[in-house]
Amino acid sequence: MGRSRVSNFFRPHFRPDGHFDSAAAHKPILVLEKVMKVFRADAPVLRGVDLTIERGEFVFVTGPSGAGKSTLLKLIYKAETVDEGRILFCGRDIARLTEDSVPHLRRNIGVVFQDFRLVPYWTVFENVAVALQVMGLPPRVIRSRVALALERVGLDGRGEEKVAVLSGGEQQRVTIARAIVTEPAVVLADEPTGNLDPVLALDILGLFEEINEGGTTVIFATHDRTLLEVSPRRLVVIDDGRCIEARAGLAGLGGVLDHGISLN
Amino acid sequence: MFERALKGLRQQLGTQMMSVATVALALFCMAGALLMLENAGAMVRRWGAPVKVTVFLAEGANVEQVDSLRRALAGLPEVEEARYVSSAEARQSLSTGGDQVVASAPVELFPATIELRLAPSAVTAERVASVALRVRRIPMVSEVETYRGFTERLRGLLVGGRAAAGVIALGVLLCVFAVVSNTVRMSLAARLREIEVLRLVGATRSYIRGPFLIEGAMLGGAGALVAVLMLGVVFMTLRTQFELSLGAMIGLRPVFLPWSVLASLVAGGCMLGALGSAAALRRGLQA
Numbered sequence: 298m299g300r301s302r303v304s305n306f307f308r309p310h311f312r313p314d315g316h317f318d319s320a321a322a323h324k325p326i327l328v329l330e331k332v333m334k335v336f337r338a339d340a341p342v343l344r345g346v347d348l349t350i351e352r353g354e355f356v357f358v359t360g361p362s363g364a365g366k367s368t369l370l371k372l373i374y375k376a377e378t379v380d381e382g383r384i385l386f387c388g389r390d391i392a393r394l395t396e397d398s399v400p401h402l403r404r405n406i407g408v409v410f411q412d413f414r415l416v417p418y419w420t421v422f423e424n425v426a427v428a429l430q431v432m433g434l435p436p437r438v439i440r441s442r443v444a445l446a447l448e449r450v451g452l453d454g455r456g457e458e459k460v461a462v463l464s465g466g467e468q469q470r471v472t473i474a475r476a477i478v479t480e481p482a483v484v485l486a487d488e489p490t491g492n493l494d495p496v497l498a499l500d501i502l503g504l505f506e507e508i509n510e511g512g513t514t515v516i517f518a519t520h521d522r523t524l525l526e527v528s529p530r531r532l533v534v535i536d537d538g539r540c541i542e543a544r545a546g547l548a549g550l551g552g553v554l555d556h557g558i559s560l561n
Numbered sequence: 562m563f564e565r566a567l568k569g570l571r572q573q574l575g576t577q578m579m580s581v582a583t584v585a586l587a588l589f590c591m592a593g594a595l596l597m598l599e600n601a602g603a604m605v606r607r608w609g610a611p612v613k614v615t616v617f618l619a620e621g622a623n624v625e626q627v628d629s630l631r632r633a634l635a636g637l638p639e640v641e642e643a644r645y646v647s648s649a650e651a652r653q654s655l656s657t658g659g660d661q662v663v664a665s666a667p668v669e670l671f672p673a674t675i676e677l678r679l680a681p682s683a684v685t686a687e688r689v690a691s692v693a694l695r696v697r698r699i700p701m702v703s704e705v706e707t708y709r710g711f712t713e714r715l716r717g718l719l720v721g722g723r724a725a726a727g728v729i730a731l732g733v734l735l736c737v738f739a740v741v742s743n744t745v746r747m748s749l750a751a752r753l754r755e756i757e758v759l760r761l762v763g764a765t766r767s768y769i770r771g772p773f774l775i776e777g778a779m780l781g782g783a784g785a786l787v788a789v790l791m792l793g794v795v796f797m798t799l800r801t802q803f804e805l806s807l808g809a810m811i812g813l814r815p816v817f818l819p820w821s822v823l824a825s826l827v828a829g830g831c832m833l834g835a836l837g838s839a840a841a842l843r844r845g846l847q848a
Contacts, residue, residue, distance in 0.1 A: 374761075397765070404763035416755045418572070428762040475762065 324388040326352045326482055326514045327373065333381035334368055342368045344538035345382065350516065352482075355509040357525055358518040360535035366518040369535065370485045373516070374406045375399050387482065404432060407476025407484040407513075411491035413468045415460045415475075421447065422456035425474045432479070446478040450504060466497040473504055483514045490521055502528060562768075566775035573748060577780060580744040584737050584784025584830065585791065591733040592792045592818065592826055594726040599822075600815055601722050605715045614677040614689065616696055617704040622673070626701055631675050634696070639688055642678040672703065686712070734833060737784065741777045741837030748776065749845040756846070769846065774838050781834020785827045793817070 327350040334343040342365040350356055358366050371377040372384060375391055383390045391402060407428075415424050425446055429439045447453055450470040455463075460471055469489060476484050486505060490498035502517075502524050509515045519525070525532065534541045570577050616634070618627060627645060635643035646654075651671040656664035679689065686709070693705040749756070759769050796817050803815050818826075 400763040400765045402763070403761065408761055414754070414758060414761065416758055419755075424758075427758060431759065431762055431764040431768055479762075 325349045325385075326354075326387060327516075328385040329369075329372075329382070330385070331382035332369075332372065332379055332384060334365070334372060334377065335380050341538050343372075343535075346535070346538075346540050348533060348540060348542075350514060353509070353512050353514055355506065355515045355528075355530045356517065357528075357530050357532045358516060358535060359520055359525060359532060362520065364535045365538060366520075366535055367487050370408070370487050370516065370518055373483075373485060374403055374408055400431070404428075404479055405482045407479065407481040409469070409472050409476050409484065409486040409489045411488040413465075413472045413492075415468055415471055417459070417461040419460065420456060421452060421458050421460055421463070421471050421474075424460055424471050425456075425478050428475050428479050442478055443474075446474040449477065449507070450474045465492050466500065469493060469497075469501055470504070473501070473508070477508055477513065481513065483516065484508060486515065486517045486519075488519055489517070490519060490524065495523060498524060499527060562771040563775060566772040566779065569748060569752065569772055569776050570779065573751060576744060576747060580740050580780050581783045581787060583740045584781060584834075585787035587733045587736040587740070588785050588788035588826065588830060589791050591726075591730050592788050593795075594722075594729045595822060595826075596792060596796065596818055598719070598722050598726050599818055601719050603816055605719050613708060614679060614693065614696075615706040616675040616677065616702055617706070618673045618675065619701050619703040620669075620672075622701040627673070627675070630699065630701060634675060634677055637692060639679050639692060640677050641680045644676045644678075646674045646676055648673050737781060737830065737833045738837045738840070741780050741834045742841045744780060745773055745777050745838040745841040746845055749773065749841060766846075770839075770842050773842055774835050777838025777841075778831040778835040781837070782827055782831035784834075785830025788830075789823050789826055 327348070329346050329348040331345040331347060332343055333341060333345055335341040346369065358369060360366055368377060372379055373386070373391075375394065379392050383392055385391075386402065386405075394402060416427075419427075422443055425443045426439050429442060434442075443456065444453075447456060450473050452467065452470050452474065455467075460468055463471065469492075472489075476486075484505070489505070490501050493501060498521060505515050505517055506528065517524075532542065616630075618630075622630075631643050631645050634640055648668045648671045651674065652663065652666065652668055655671070689707050690709070693707050696702055697705050756769055796815070800815055
């Protein structure tokens with residue numbers, strides 16, 4: 298199996314054999330069909346979630362703490378497995394992936410967390426480059442692509458610094474650089490502004506919007522109402538294991554949030 | 562992958578050095594036992610082969626009969642030399658140290674013998690026993706001494722030594738396995754975040770496990786190398802003393818372990834380290 302075939306395993310417009318697949322290019326990037334996730338039998342986290350996300354969309358996922366936002370994202374990058382229903386990523390059912398194929402799925406999904414998940418004793422460069430190193434790219438390519446990613450997140454020339462000495466906002470930028478350096482089809486952000494002050498949070502949101510403008514699908518989980526108000530994007534509210542949608546942000550929800558869901 | 566393994570080793574240098582020292586000490590014991598066995602083997606090869614047979618002559622054998630017997634024995638294919646030793650010569654050789662009691666003892670107490678020196682290359686214990694059996698049947702021969710008891714004692718010692726070395730080896734193997742396994746487990750615990758990040762960005766199982774396996778192999782190999790070097794130093798230091806004392810007495814020069822054994826020790830250390838590491842990964846990466 299050639300390298301191009303491996304890296305294109307989940308590319309929307311390529312079939313696994315490396316040939317262009319025009320049909321795949323027009324499929325939604327992500328389809329969730331009646332997805333169930335149960336940790337405790339008496340309280341399922343997700344109860345038959347249906348959701349379709351198109352290529353290049355920016356979607357906010359919101360809901361109270363413990364509603365299942367993080368679980369939903371974990372199911373997408375297969376840190377958790379679906380109990381019922383299915384998730385199609387670029388038309389492929391990720392529940393059917395073998396253990397050996399999961400890394401290839403993850404190479405096409407960038408993930409950003411609230412707690413950054415960086416290796417503190419590595420430099421900024423190392424923390425970003427790792428996403429390309431696992432793909433076996435040559436060092437020259439890695440250097441140039443990491444430099445580009447750091448420039449996009451405003452950390453140009455900071456590659457040699459240890460991440461442990463960076464501020465929270467800067468660490469989150471490193472995480473974002475790591476998520477986008479592979480030019481993934483989707484970026485999942487799980488409460489990426491949860492540890493940041495409001496100004497930095499808006500700054501980081503702006504960064505995700507820029508990434509989205511480049512054509513990358515962004516799924517942004519948050520319970521920060523300010524961000525939802527500032528950026529009127531498609532909104533998916535998860536509560537009691539089900540989801541409610543509003544295409545035009547908070548305003549489109551009408552009274553749902555006020556009656557049923559309390560956001561912080 | 563090799564670079565990542567080296568990076569991991571550098572990260573916890575103190576712990577890794579301690580592990581190498583422990584592995585080295587354990588393997589030094591095993592290599593020391595092997596060295597002793599090697600030299601015991603050389604001694605058995607040198608002295609174990611029955612190269613000397615003494616034929617005791619019965620009283621009353623005349624000179625012609627003895628000479629005829631000596632010539633007949635000298636003609637045997639296994640015999641290199643057959644020498645007649647008279648009673649007087651026997652008494653004289655026994656009293657060489659100035660023992661007056663032996664020197665003044667009646668000559669009849671010392672039986673005349675024919676000393677046979679056998680060709681070591683042509684001799685086996687079975688053939689010597691067969692020669693002794695045939696010679697014993699000759700009427701003028703009262704007894705034949707093949708010194709087989711001494712040989713068998715030496716061989717018995719060697720067998721016992723091998724069994725002891727086997728027990729030591731087993732203990733050492735378990736020790737090395739446990740030390741490397743625990744070190745890699747500690748290394749895993751210290752690098753959980755790193756592993757989590759690798760999984761997140763799509764690293765394959767082999768990509769994650771590889772550096773840890775190399776790390777274990779390097780620990781085992783480095784320990785074995787240090788053990789071999791330590792043994793070499795100890796051997797060089799003690800060799801002169803050994804050659805002057807025991808060596809001169811038994812006519813043997815001490816030998817060091819052959820290159821093949823040394824290479825096997827280092828390769829075995831690497832393999833054992835990798836196995837220990839694999840065991841640690843099997844448990845550690847499941848979490």
